[in-house]
Amino acid sequence: MTTATLVAHRASEEYDENERLRRRATARRRWGLGFSYLALILVTILMVFPLLVILLVSFTPNAVTQTWPPKFIPSAFTLENYQSLFQRLPVGREMLNTIVFAGCVTIFSVFFDALAAYGLSRVDFKGRGILLGVLIATMMIPAMALLIPIYKLLANMGLVNSYLGIIIPRLADVGGIFLLRQFFISIPKDLDNAARIDGAGEFRIFLQIILPNSVPAILTVGMFNFMGNWNDLLWPLIMTSKPETRTITAGLAMLTGHGSSVTPYGVVMAGALISALPLIIVFFFVQKRFVEGIAMTGMK
Structure with a gap:
């Protein structure tokens, strides 16, 4: 070869x-x-399966929902559950209360969280690390342990059954502060220094430089706040006992407490579907920024 x-x-x-x-x-x-x-x-x-079950049960006759084994695809559909829901609860008023509660908490909480995060990430002052450690340590306190003291304080101030009573304790969140702080750290400090040379103060730097460059993180914190407060049951249930201030989640909890031994699952699922629709719509519009904020937060 x-x-x-x-x-x-x-x-x-x-x-x-x-x-x-x-x-x-x-x-x-x-x-x-x-x-x-x-x-x-x-x-x-x-x-998707739980949402599908909620949708099907909400259109299922209540008698069928009590049968065993359960039927995931009913043989008949009805609007009786929605009619019964609007007869039993002031759904429109409770939805408005929920929008006011969750919306106000989200707006003010994001603003105050961003202010605190700016101070902890962009401003050098003595004891900054200690203050951050104390804030993080407060996250270890169970929320249940604070319910009675906060309720007694608000009751003494005459804020039970009022918008202020359910909104004020939620105006700041340590988790949001920490998440925004981690994002603010990734923004170059050269932008701050250049603005200070031009005569900008701290609040102007915060509004015109930090916030515009932190939209994904702000939307993420806002989405978490909005979803958490919209779905919150215990706090509105404790602080409100009148339909004028009750949220939709607290109202749905009332459906099982009318003295009947049979839970109207169809009515409850109809209310749950109506309650979930605003969250689905909001997430549909901000999902891109929401995922971007989750991915970018804490990269540095």
Whole structure:
């Protein structure tokens, strides 16, 4: 065998080996993508399934919801549950109360959290680390342990059954402060220094430099606040006993307390669906920024 033939033979063997490795890598990549898509499909089904059950049960006659085994696809659909819901509860008023409660808490909490985060991340002062440590330590206190003291304080101030009573204790959140602080740290301080050279004060730097560059993080904190307060049951249930100030979640809890031993699951699911629709709509419009804020927060 000549040298040229030997070289050609070796080159052919190397080509065959590289081609075999390439096909194996392609197969592994395809299998990996297949498993990834399968996992995503399963997770999506798990996430959508409860909403689908709520939707179906809300249109199912209440007598059918009491049968066993349960029927996920009823043979008949009805609007009686929605009619009964609006007869039993002032849904419009309670939805308005929930919007006022969750909306005001979100707006003021995001603003105050951002102010505190700005001071803890951009302003150098003595004891800043100690103050941050104390704030984080307060997150270890169970919220249940604070309910009675806060309620007694607000009751002595005459704020029970009022918007101020349910809004004031939620005007700041340590979790939001910490999350925004981590995001503010990633913003170059050269922007602050350049603004100070131009004569800008701290509040102007906060409004015109920090906030515009922190929209994803602010939307993320706002979304967490809005969802958490919209779905909150215990605090509005404690602080409100009148329909004029009761939120939709507290109102739905009242449906099981009318002296009947049978829970009207269809009515409850109808109320839950109506309650969830605003959250779904809000998330649909801010989902891109929401995911971006989650991904970018704490990168540094």
